[in-house]
Amino acid sequence: MIIRLDLQSELPIYTQLVHQIIEGIADGRLAPGEPLPSVRSLAADIGINLHTVNKAYSILKAEGFIQVHRQKGVVVQPGPMPGLTEEFRSRLKDQLRPLAAEAVSRGMEEEEFFRLVRETFGALTRNKGEG
Amino acid sequence: MIIRLDLQSELPIYTQLVHQIIEGIADGRLAPGEPLPSVRSLAADIGINLHTVNKAYSILKAEGFIQVHRQKGVVVQPGPMPGLTEEFRSRLKDQLRPLAAEAVSRGMEEEEFFRLVRETFGALTRNKGEG
Amino acid sequence: MIIRLDLQSELPIYTQLVHQIIEGIADGRLAPGEPLPSVRSLAADIGINLHTVNKAYSILKAEGFIQVHRQKGVVVQPGPMPGLTEEFRSRLKDQLRPLAAEAVSRGMEEEEFFRLVRETFGALTRNKGEG
Amino acid sequence: MIIRLDLQSELPIYTQLVHQIIEGIADGRLAPGEPLPSVRSLAADIGINLHTVNKAYSILKAEGFIQVHRQKGVVVQPGPMPGLTEEFRSRLKDQLRPLAAEAVSRGMEEEEFFRLVRETFGALTRNKGEG
DNA sequence: GTGGTCTAGACCACG
DNA sequence: GTGGTCTAGACCACA
Structure with a gap:
């Protein structure tokens, strides 16, 4: 890789x-x-x-x-990956908040923010399993 | 505040x-x-x-x-806030990527990830202007 | 210390x-x-x-x-110390087992083993708070 | 085995x-x-x-x-097993100490610690000779 | 002055 | 050859 x-x-x-x-x-x-x-x-x-x-x-x-x-x-890890713990969800939200906040204060519309998120997330899953 | x-x-x-x-x-x-x-x-x-x-x-x-x-x-800032520069968009994506990647590795579905993003974003804009 | x-x-x-x-x-x-x-x-x-x-x-x-x-x-740690998780109990037992096993195979009686454990544990709690 | x-x-x-x-x-x-x-x-x-x-x-x-x-x-070993030397007792105590210390720090009561020790020791001797 | 990071280089236990 | 440990020394961000 x-x-x-x-x-x-x-x-x-x-x-x-x-x-x-x-x-x-x-x-x-x-x-x-x-x-x-x-x-x-x-x-x-x-x-x-x-x-x-x-x-x-x-x-x-x-x-x-x-x-x-x-x-x-x-x-x-060949077995089960680390899972979706509440600790992770909490950390994820804590890390998303400042990103969203800066986007909002710069005037980004909800629509564009979601589009960026979708692109980022999609880029990971789109090719999944092909690599 | x-x-x-x-x-x-x-x-x-x-x-x-x-x-x-x-x-x-x-x-x-x-x-x-x-x-x-x-x-x-x-x-x-x-x-x-x-x-x-x-x-x-x-x-x-x-x-x-x-x-x-x-x-x-x-x-x-009483005047125009810093805007949606390409530099910011690029930085935002760079910071979203590792969050999305860890979520995917841990088996989070697109749906839940979006829900978390929506919650985080929504919590900021819901009360906008009331504060 | x-x-x-x-x-x-x-x-x-x-x-x-x-x-x-x-x-x-x-x-x-x-x-x-x-x-x-x-x-x-x-x-x-x-x-x-x-x-x-x-x-x-x-x-x-x-x-x-x-x-x-x-x-x-x-x-x-000024707040709550790490607690008695199952993970810890499990680790503790895993670490006690070989100690107990060697003691048994060397012919140590239950009584003496417990006495050693009691001494070790007691030495820690006896002076607690006087330090 | x-x-x-x-x-x-x-x-x-x-x-x-x-x-x-x-x-x-x-x-x-x-x-x-x-x-x-x-x-x-x-x-x-x-x-x-x-x-x-x-x-x-x-x-x-x-x-x-x-x-x-x-x-x-x-x-x-068909003859006498290695016995209860002072060297072994000393080593045993040295190995028990950090286990007891972590248990105490995590708030484990003497009672539970002994119970775990008893279980571990008992699991070895209970079936002795049956195997 | 504090911990955090990074480099460089060494020796050892393990398998 | 692998990771684990330890040393030595450097620079930086932080408060």
Whole structure:
């Protein structure tokens, strides 16, 4: 999978990495059980330190998106993905609120906001399973 | 306006402050031209550092959401609010993507995601102008 | 609080640190809301790297035993401590099992095993609140 | 005997194997003098590396829980099992302490802790000799 | 001054 | 070869 990083971004590299991998899982480019590159090789590939990759993997592991097998490697969670907990729904709403608020205060109509959301969501599910 | 801060949040306090004020503008609790508390009084009210309030106001001013007059104080932008630039649309999509991706990975249906977005957006516009 | 580390132990240093701090909370030497040393000063005090302390603090934070305030410092959880989840009970039993099994296979009587457990547990609660 | 392994566990596989066999001895499923599968067959049965089984057997042999004969194979210690050394008592207490401490911090009552210990211990001795 | 992030490089346990 | 741990040292955002 191709990883796109913006080293100038305000977002930490490991966060971008987490996002990219979750995105890969969401749109089907990363299938359950599929192996991920080792921390070393991924770090070398994208030109960052191995510890940064490690941190991203640790987060994904803690959240249940990937599994780390002892001294073997890393795979996309083959079993059930982390589910729709209330904690997640709550976090999602907390993160949507400032986005919606800025859109509203800039004068964005409900219609356009929904269109943007639909596009974003649709782009993930459209190709699902083809990857 | 009541400001809610989470001092343990990963989000910097000044960012939370920026969000809260934009939210206030979005839902109408803060009307154009309405005066905001001075840096000093707001800092004292919510028990945070002067610099923190200052940084939040600076960002809001730079983005055009408020005006800062040397003597007269701080007011919500009385003229045209910052508009729907392509830069904003692009940023909005970039920020929506990881949220949508995690929702999809966790098995959220399009329907529920839209419902959450609608709720969040609606909560802002429902009371608009009444505040 | 005095931290005792065994650098030769099979247990990672950060794990020992986590244990020591939880022990301090359990026996009352560390009261809710009490500040903990900064990562730098603690690392210097006990002669280890700041990252190792950081990892211990991160784990304690993730589990809810401490709070990390932005750019201020670290305090023992002032509110409700992490509770008695089923996940914890399950983990506790999983960790007790091999201990009990080795004791049994070495011929330890139930009576002595319980006595050891009672001593260990009692040593924590005996001085509670005097710390 | 059925061996249960968790390949995602933080515990090394060989440690899990050691635990399982000691547990088998403790609860009577493995009687003194009873033959154990060869390194090769056990490794094949549970689908792990030869070296891993070998390491587990080496530890069990070093501690005195099993005997390894060049040709005759591996048997559960037919003579006296490793006994209740002070070294073991000390290790046991060191391993119980962090468990008790976390339980106390999480607000577990002495009563429930003992109940869990009793259940765990009892589960081993209840069926002893029947296996 | 605080924690957060990132880099670089090392050694070890594991399988 | 893999991830896990530890060290050392640097820069930054935050308050």
